[in-house]
Amino acid sequence: xxxAAQPPRIPSDDRLKWxxxxxxxxxxxxxxxxxxxxxxxxTQNIRNQLVLNQRWxxxxxxxxxxxxxxxxxxxxIGPWFxxxxxxKAAKTEVPTQSLLRRNIGxxxxxxxxxxxxxxxxxxxxxxxxxxxxNYGVQILIYVMLAWGLNIVVGLAGLLDLGYVAFYAVGAxxxxxxxxxxxxxxxxxxxxxxILAAFWGIILGFPVLRLRGxxxxxxxxxxxxxxxxxxxNWTDVTQGTFGVSGVPKASIFGIWSFEVGADNNFAKAFxxxxxxxxxxxxxxxxxxxxCAVTAVVTIxxxxxxxxxxxxxxxxxxxxxxxxxxxxVTTKLTAFSIGAMFxxxxxxxxxxxxxxxxxxxxxxxxxxxxxxxVVLGGMGSLFGIAVAAxxxxxxxxxxxxxxxxxxxxxxxxxxxxxxxxxxxxxxxxVMVLKPRGLVSVRNPTAFLHERKAVSSAxxxxxxx
Amino acid sequence: MNAQTPLLKxxxxxxxxxxxxALAGVDVEVHRGEIVCLIGANGAGKSTLMMTICGQPQxxxxxxxxDGEDITRVPTHLIARKRIAQSPEGRRIFPRMTVYExxxxxxxxxxxxxxxxxxxxxxxLFPRLKERQAQRGGTLSGGEQQMLSIGRxxxxxxxxxxxxxPSLGLAPLIVKQIFEAIKLLNQQExxxxxxxxxxxxxxxxxxxRGYVMVNGKVSMEGPSKELLANPEVRAAYLEGGHH
Numbered sequence: 001x002x003x004a005a006q007p008p009r010i011p012s013d014d015r016l017k018w019x020x021x022x023x024x025x026x027x028x029x030x031x032x033x034x035x036x037x038x039x040x041x042x043t044q045n046i047r048n049q050l051v052l053n054q055r056w057x058x059x060x061x062x063x064x065x066x067x068x069x070x071x072x073x074x075x076x077i078g079p080w081f082x083x084x085x086x087x088k089a090a091k092t093e094v095p096t097q098s099l100l101r102r103n104i105g106x107x108x109x110x111x112x113x114x115x116x117x118x119x120x121x122x123x124x125x126x127x128x129x130x131x132x133x134n135y136g137v138q139i140l141i142y143v144m145l146a147w148g149l150n151i152v153v154g155l156a157g158l159l160d161l162g163y164v165a166f167y168a169v170g171a172x173x174x175x176x177x178x179x180x181x182x183x184x185x186x187x188x189x190x191x192x193x194i195l196a197a198f199w200g201i202i203l204g205f206p207v208l209r210l211r212g213x214x215x216x217x218x219x220x221x222x223x224x225x226x227x228x229x230x231x232n233w234t235d236v237t238q239g240t241f242g243v244s245g246v247p248k249a250s251i252f253g254i255w256s257f258e259v260g261a262d263n264n265f266a267k268a269f270x271x272x273x274x275x276x277x278x279x280x281x282x283x284x285x286x287x288x289x290c291a292v293t294a295v296v297t298i299x300x301x302x303x304x305x306x307x308x309x310x311x312x313x314x315x316x317x318x319x320x321x322x323x324x325x326x327v328t329t330k331l332t333a334f335s336i337g338a339m340f341x342x343x344x345x346x347x348x349x350x351x352x353x354x355x356x357x358x359x360x361x362x363x364x365x366x367x368x369x370x371x372v373v374l375g376g377m378g379s380l381f382g383i384a385v386a387a388x389x390x391x392x393x394x395x396x397x398x399x400x401x402x403x404x405x406x407x408x409x410x411x412x413x414x415x416x417x418x419x420x421x422x423x424x425x426x427x428v429m430v431l432k433p434r435g436l437v438s439v440r441n442p443t444a445f446l447h448e449r450k451a452v453s454s455a456x457x458x459x460x461x462x
Numbered sequence: 463m464n465a466q467t468p469l470l471k472x473x474x475x476x477x478x479x480x481x482x483x484a485l486a487g488v489d490v491e492v493h494r495g496e497i498v499c500l501i502g503a504n505g506a507g508k509s510t511l512m513m514t515i516c517g518q519p520q521x522x523x524x525x526x527x528x529d530g531e532d533i534t535r536v537p538t539h540l541i542a543r544k545r546i547a548q549s550p551e552g553r554r555i556f557p558r559m560t561v562y563e564x565x566x567x568x569x570x571x572x573x574x575x576x577x578x579x580x581x582x583x584x585x586x587l588f589p590r591l592k593e594r595q596a597q598r599g600g601t602l603s604g605g606e607q608q609m610l611s612i613g614r615x616x617x618x619x620x621x622x623x624x625x626x627x628p629s630l631g632l633a634p635l636i637v638k639q640i641f642e643a644i645k646l647l648n649q650q651e652x653x654x655x656x657x658x659x660x661x662x663x664x665x666x667x668x669x670x671r672g673y674v675m676v677n678g679k680v681s682m683e684g685p686s687k688e689l690l691a692n693p694e695v696r697a698a699y700l701e702g703g704h705h
Contacts, residue, residue: 304570307559311567314556321516321550322618323542323571 019075026070031063038062058407105381112136112287116280125276133279134395137351140286141344143387146371147293147380148340153369154377155297155306156333157313159216161365162203162223166196166338168230168360170345175243175355176236185249189346196342197335199226204334208327211316223365230357242356248278249285249350257281282351289347293340294380300336309333310378367391370421374428390421467530469494469622469654470515470546475524477507477514484510486678487524490656492622497648497655499665499686501699502675508658509551511675512626515656516548517541528622543571547620551627551658553611557600561591564599564610568617576619584613587643605636612640616647623647625657629664637661641668662699666690674699 039059045051115136119128149163173192177183183191207218230237237243250256255265257278265281266273300306308329311319319326349355371390375383394417404411470492477485485507492498502508514521517538526534533541542548547568556564565584569577585592588609594602599610608628615623625644629637641664647653659665666672666686674682674695682695689695 307563307567308570310559310563311556314558315554317518318550318554318556319567320518320538321542321548321554322567322614323539324567325539 015075015079019071022074023067023071027063027067030066031059034059034062108384109291116283120276120280125274129276129279132276132283133351135392136283137279137286138395139387139391140283140290141348141351142368142371142391143384144286144290144293144344144347145341145368146375146383146387147290147297148337148344149368150337150372150375150378150380150383151297151300151309151340152333152337153372154379154383155301155313156309156330156337158207158330158333159212159219160334160337161216161220161362161369162226163219163337163341163368164360164362164365165203165223165226166199166341167345167348167364168226168357169196169199169338170342170347171349171355171359172230172237172243172345173342174346174349175246178247179243179245184253185247185346185350186252189343192346193339193342196345197339200335200338201331203338204331208330220362220365223360223362227357227360230360237357240357242354242358243349244354246349246353246355248353249282249347251281282347286347289343293343296336297380305329305332367421370425374425376432376434390424393424394421468492468527469529470656471525471527472511472515473525473527475511475514475521475526477510477519477521479510479519484678485514485521488675488678488680490673490680492654492656494654495648495652496671497644497657497669499669499672500656500658500675501660501662501665501672503698504660506675507678508675509626510678512548512551512624512656512658515541515624516546542618545618545621546624547615547618547622548624549608549611549615549626549628551630553604553607555599555602555607555610555614557598559599560596561599561602561610562595564614565591565617568614571618577617580617580619584616587616587646588613605632605640608632608636608640609643612643621654623653623655625655627658627660629659629661637664644668662695663690 039055041053041055043051043053116128116132119131119136122128123131145163145167148166149160152158152160152163170192173195174185174188177188177191178185203219203222207215210218231239233239248257251265254263255268256263257265259273265271265277271277301310308319308324309332311322311324312326312329312333316326319329348359352359367390371386372383374390375381375386397417397420468491470490472488472490474487474489475485476483476487488507488511490498490500490511500508500511513519515526517533517536521534524534525532528541528544528546531544533544536544556567559567562581565581566577569580585595590606591609591613594606599607602610608630612623612625612628628640628644632640644655644657645668648655655669657665657669666689669686672683672686672689673680674689682689682692684692690700
């Protein structure tokens with residue numbers, strides 16, 4: 001609320017009074033909000049009767065958190081932030097970045113390259129599955145999806161709420177074509193990307209004239225249309241039953257990971273059968289795909305088309321008056337963004353071995369978009385960090401058994417996933433309204449490249 | 463093209479916003495090497511004429527000829543490629559891109575052949591932009607943004623420069639600076655400029671010829687000196703505010 005706006009110079013007596021009052025209000029509000037949701041719980045007993053449980057203890061905990069939290073924010077954290085802001089403003093010189101910070105991208109890449117091996121070495125092949133697959137591969141899929149969406153939303157400024165549709169197109173392209181025609185992963189990966197790009201153009205045409213909210217609504221509908229087609233076109237897609245038995249990817253056709261195959265990877269090298277090899281292979285595949293996405297995005301940003309995307313995000317009319325064809329600019333943004341979604345989809349199908357429309361709900365689009373926004377639109381590094389925090393964080397929730405000792409044995413942390421997701425978004429948006437990494441490197445410069453901090457500018461037309 | 467053909471010829475143009483007629487048959491001519499101004503009150507249709515020349519919206523009646531070629535139905539981005547550059551009303555720079563990138567966007571039609579040279583030229587014309595080249599467009603002051611908007615338009619090496627209200631919301635001193643720069647460009651390089659202004663006095667001082675627009679029609683035209691001296695013009699646009 002007004003905590004940050006309050007000047008830090010007010011006497012501490014007044015501040016204490018003020019903080020206490022704020023805390024009291026926060027307590028009252030949270031009591032009012034939670035009394036019906038948390039304080040009273042309705043369940044059904046065996047005879048299907050509605051039973052009202054009272055949970056005053058839990059309610060008291062929540063209200064106490066609100067009161068204490070508000071007090072701490074107003075009394076300690078708010079002034080601390082204000083003081084820090086003032087100190088920052090006073091410091092005019094832009095600090096030079098340390099060696100570590102400058103090379104963070106390379107360090108991260110190196111860490112990722114050794115990650116699966118390190119995990120196998122640390123916890124053994126069987127236990128490493130969880131870390132390589134549930135954390136590594138899954139996070140990297142989201143990194144790739146978010147980087148793909150970043151082209152559409154972050155660079156070209158076209159708000160796309162139906163991005164998961166292209167993910168679905170890619171996944172179903174791979175699953176169906178490999179099952180019906182026996183084509184291999186490496187043939188179908190580019191094909192899935194091309195098909196998704198094609199659907200990107202199909203979506204792009206009708207929405208050429210739309211911007212902002214209207215565009216968002218149409219893309220949202222598009223995502224739902226694709227999902228409904230997948231559900232109802234049962235002859236081909238088997239509807240809600242999904243497609244199972246999707247073939248695994250192979251090492252360029254030389255070694256296979258199918259258990260019965262003659263050229264099975266484990267057999268060829270005389271290793272013990274384990275699914276760990278396939279997961280480690282998948283990890284490197286998705287890592288390579290992410291690297292390609294990153295390189296392409298960075299290259300495109302330096303090319304005229306990339307700069308045209310950014311200009312389009314800023315001002316469409318000005319773009320046209322400078323001779324930029326906004327139609328092709330938008331369509332390329334949609335199709336290239338969609339293409340990466342398609343690649344990720346094909347990979348997803350090969351990894352899961354089973355896909356159904358359930359995996360491609362609006363919820364997925366929302367998560368991908370949240371990752372892009374949290375990461376700081378346009379920043380590849382920020383988006384990767386956001387994906388690790390969001391996706392890795394929700395996976396970590398499964399591990400937090402100690403929460404059960406606090407909230408009782410029935411407490412399943414996974415169920416609070418979205419609550420925590422939302423809380424994290426609110427916190428990031430309050431503290432860093434432009435996302436985790438909000439520095440944009442100019443693509444054009446005269447003598448030397450200088451990062452432009454968002455602190456120098458306000459949103460919109462200055 | 464023969465030198466007698468006007469560079470820009472607007473013939474009986476009518477433009478509508480839905481059912482509302484904003485331009486009711488406008489005729490304007492701009493010859494090579496001229497600075498021509500268009501003055502008029504709020505809502506007279508000045509900016510609409512500027513936008514119609516760029517095909518946004520397109521004229522419903524009449525013709526617009528550029529260098530003898532009909533551009534009435536040509537899409538906006540192709541009109542820009544014929545080297546008609548505009549510094550639009552409200553400047554419309556790219557706020558989150560740096561000054562340098564803004565200039566680069568202006569040159570997006572070129573194959574970067576003259577880029578370095580042109581950037582230096584614009585930095586000499588507006589030294590303030592050079593100081594601020596690594597800064598985001600949105601952080602510039604109004605005057606600097608206007609300089610950037612004109613600079614960006616000039617990067618396209620235009621045959622015709624359209625300026626829509628360059629003095630809007632600027633301090634008189636900055637207006638003077640910008641108008642001097644335009645005059646310099648016109649004298650040194652023979653740049654043809656068509657300028658729309660509310661600041662009638664400054665615009666008439668700058669230009670050789672002028673048009674006065676009232677309710678979507680040109681009501682008066684002639685050499686700027688005569689318009690400046692004309693009692694009607696004086697009464698309507700000049701009295702009560704010499705700058």
